[in-house]
Amino acid sequence: xxxxxxxxxxxxxxxxxxxxxxxGGFNLRPRLNRGQHGSRIQGAFTEAVSEFSExxxxxxxxxxxxxxxxxxxxxxxxxxxxxGNIRLATCRAISSTDDNEQITFKIAVYLNRTAVSSFxxxxxxxxxxDTPAGRPRNQNLVANIENIRAATLESFWQEPEISFPQPNxxxxxxxxxxxxxxxxxxxxxxSLRENNLLVSERLLEFPENTVCLVRGTVNQLAExxxxxxxxxxxxxxxxxSDFFANLDKAWTGEFIDDLKARIINQIDEHEISVCLxxxxxxxxxxxxxxxxxxxxxxxxxxxxxxxDSYRYGHGTPMAGLILYGDLNEPLSSSDSxxxxxxxxxxxxxxxxxxxxxxxxxxITLEAIASAEVINPSHKRIVCLAVTAPDHKxxxxxxxxxxxxDQKLFGAIDxxxxxxxxxxxGGNLPLNDRLNYPLANDDFSIEDPAQSFNSITVxxxxxxxxxxxxxxxxxxxxxxxxxxxxxxxxxxxxxNKWPRKPDVVFEGGNDGVxxxxxxxxxxxxxxxxxxxxxxxxxLTTFSDTSASVALASKFASELYxxxxxxxxxxxxALIIHSADWNDIMLNSASLSDLNAEQKTxxxxxxxxxxxxxxxxxxxxxxSLSIIAERSLKPFKYEESRVKTNEFHLFDLPWPSDILVxxxxxxxxxxxxxxxxxxxxxxxxxxxDDQSYKSHGLRFKMIDRAEGxxxxxxxxxxAIRDGLEDYIPEGNENWILGSQVRxxxxxxxxxG
Numbered sequence: 105x106x107x108x109x110x111x112x113x114x115x116x117x118x119x120x121x122x123x124x125x126x127x128g129g130f131n132l133r134p135r136l137n138r139g140q141h142g143s144r145i146q147g148a149f150t151e152a153v154s155e156f157s158e159x160x161x162x163x164x165x166x167x168x169x170x171x172x173x174x175x176x177x178x179x180x181x182x183x184x185x186x187x188g189n190i191r192l193a194t195c196r197a198i199s200s201t202d203d204n205e206q207i208t209f210k211i212a213v214y215l216n217r218t219a220v221s222s223f224x225x226x227x228x229x230x231x232x233x234d235t236p237a238g239r240p241r242n243q244n245l246v247a248n249i250e251n252i253r254a255a256t257l258e259s260f261w262q263e264p265e266i267s268f269p270q271p272n273x274x275x276x277x278x279x280x281x282x283x284x285x286x287x288x289x290x291x292x293x294x295s296l297r298e299n300n301l302l303v304s305e306r307l308l309e310f311p312e313n314t315v316c317l318v319r320g321t322v323n324q325l326a327e328x329x330x331x332x333x334x335x336x337x338x339x340x341x342x343x344x345s346d347f348f349a350n351l352d353k354a355w356t357g358e359f360i361d362d363l364k365a366r367i368i369n370q371i372d373e374h375e376i377s378v379c380l381x382x383x384x385x386x387x388x389x390x391x392x393x394x395x396x397x398x399x400x401x402x403x404x405x406x407x408x409x410x411x412d413s414y415r416y417g418h419g420t421p422m423a424g425l426i427l428y429g430d431l432n433e434p435l436s437s438s439d440s441x442x443x444x445x446x447x448x449x450x451x452x453x454x455x456x457x458x459x460x461x462x463x464x465x466x467i468t469l470e471a472i473a474s475a476e477v478i479n480p481s482h483k484r485i486v487c488l489a490v491t492a493p494d495h496k497x498x499x500x501x502x503x504x505x506x507x508x509d510q511k512l513f514g515a516i517d518x519x520x521x522x523x524x525x526x527x528x529g530g531n532l533p534l535n536d537r538l539n540y541p542l543a544n545d546d547f548s549i550e551d552p553a554q555s556f557n558s559i560t561v562x563x564x565x566x567x568x569x570x571x572x573x574x575x576x577x578x579x580x581x582x583x584x585x586x587x588x589x590x591x592x593x594x595x596x597x598x599n600k601w602p603r604k605p606d607v608v609f610e611g612g613n614d615g616v617x618x619x620x621x622x623x624x625x626x627x628x629x630x631x632x633x634x635x636x637x638x639x640x641x642l643t644t645f646s647d648t649s650a651s652v653a654l655a656s657k658f659a660s661e662l663y664x665x666x667x668x669x670x671x672x673x674x675x676a677l678i679i680h681s682a683d684w685n686d687i688m689l690n691s692a693s694l695s696d697l698n699a700e701q702k703t704x705x706x707x708x709x710x711x712x713x714x715x716x717x718x719x720x721x722x723x724x725x726s727l728s729i730i731a732e733r734s735l736k737p738f739k740y741e742e743s744r745v746k747t748n749e750f751h752l753f754d755l756p757w758p759s760d761i762l763v764x765x766x767x768x769x770x771x772x773x774x775x776x777x778x779x780x781x782x783x784x785x786x787x788x789x790x791d792d793q794s795y796k797s798h799g800l801r802f803k804m805i806d807r808a809e810g811x812x813x814x815x816x817x818x819x820x821a822i823r824d825g826l827e828d829y830i831p832e833g834n835e836n837w838i839l840g841s842q843v844r845x846x847x848x849x850x851x852x853x854g
Contacts, residue, residue, distance in 0.1 A: 178211060281316075296328050384409065395447070
């Protein structure tokens, strides 16, 4: 069937005023005696202020911790004002350990002297005054507060799964400071050093926060930063994992020489690079030496070499997969092979370096910047397989994932138009795979793969061959086409966060032999090895690291086809081309699955397996229309932020042809891709609405629905202008909004 480039929809789009139709209200605790409750809160607040200020009536500010009643939220917006007198510093949702799913919310709040006085006045008004509607004044602020106490350093701890360090335990801290005018942050760093605390030289900058690493005890840290007015939060720094197995395998050099003779090098025909952030690359491997320039190798640490320092290699086999794919295929063929991917390697971890924590968000940004210096005119696919498995964010942003989101968004006045990041989801430990697939539900996607703006890559497998003579009675863990045993998932994540992974690529398989795990070469991919004395230039490789390398190869080749497209569009084309196979759907159709089954599907294998042909080309029976637009979702008006506009697309349907095909069933698939601007400060207990700058969605006009009434269904601002509004249409997609409307990429079916 003939193939041709996708149709790009140029021109402007109609814009219309937008406002939301509203949502649920604020839930208040019922049956409170406001006099008793208000007096108790008043006393607790006064005592907490006195305790934090140590009785000093001339205090400048205090940090106070407020705790909600069980399963009732606090009125978070009432703990902030535009003058900066009161500021919500941190917020935590603390779940009970029993089966009752009870949640308590704790917030640490900065209040200066003016705010303390104002808060006491509001409590008095709550006790004694009513609103015109007959409700207690400031009821939303006061009613759901259960406890108040002076804040401690633990009030700023944002790791619900990790115990707060003991008072004299000397540990690394990730310290977040709120940005403010003046030199307050530099003064904080100077004070930390003066008090014999070790402070990392690396700083990670966000629009509202500066993050640094500090080593010291709870008591040391409390003396220095608890009484600074710009403390925002504390976290445990990321420590990377060692995921490199012994994959030695001997091959003869004749296979390599034969393959090299069949290579057609087309790398210099475009300016698209795959930037590999990993353990370095041994380009002396004969399969790599002519394809990766020495100038394309660098390291974030000048004392390191640029070569792969791990015994069996990790960056080197990833580079091989980015260039060749699974080497089993070209080595088994006699055909010519076109190599088009330009590989950059920036070494970010080294086997000889102690595994101290570091600001891996900052390291990632530094590494990308190094690649941009090497090839400043290139557009770039960043490939990252370094993840942190012991830091269970369960979808919540970290400094690392937020740094990646910030890089991909860019700045308001300088948007990112040339970089896309792909991250591996992380792997189940080998022995845990015996409980496949149940164990996968309990093993979370790893940090920083919860990033909104990146593409998170998981694993499926088509590897299904075990030598029955060598391993009699051995069985496969995963059937051909199923989720790979190594694959981590987002099953455990709160429903607010994006579904991850986004897509899956080949990651290899495992088996069971004599009741133990069978980790055999026949179930893995083949790639370039580090070589050396007694080692082959070829090695086997697997897991989500292999998958993200294959995904980066895919993305680079797609970018070469459409070099003028924005990174958001390349991401959309990858996910738009993906689909689930029968094994993933359990031989059912997507429409036969209920909402829970659809959610599980997206949380395990994302949107499925991408298809490069579909991503690159349209066909006579499969047409893709692409539109790139800029939207300003908010405006500042009447001293507050309001929703601004929505875009309406009039798609160029070939009406005469569609009339002729009136009885033919047509499938419609729509993919929306955009980059959010992150707000990683942990307010609103890390709710996705607080973290992301905006959440774009889409709707489609129904059959026989009038255009004006469709606009009114979308926007309250238009509905309010109609005298008699009677809805004419709705939407009933196979993937409904409750399942798909997560993160910054959504896809629907109809």
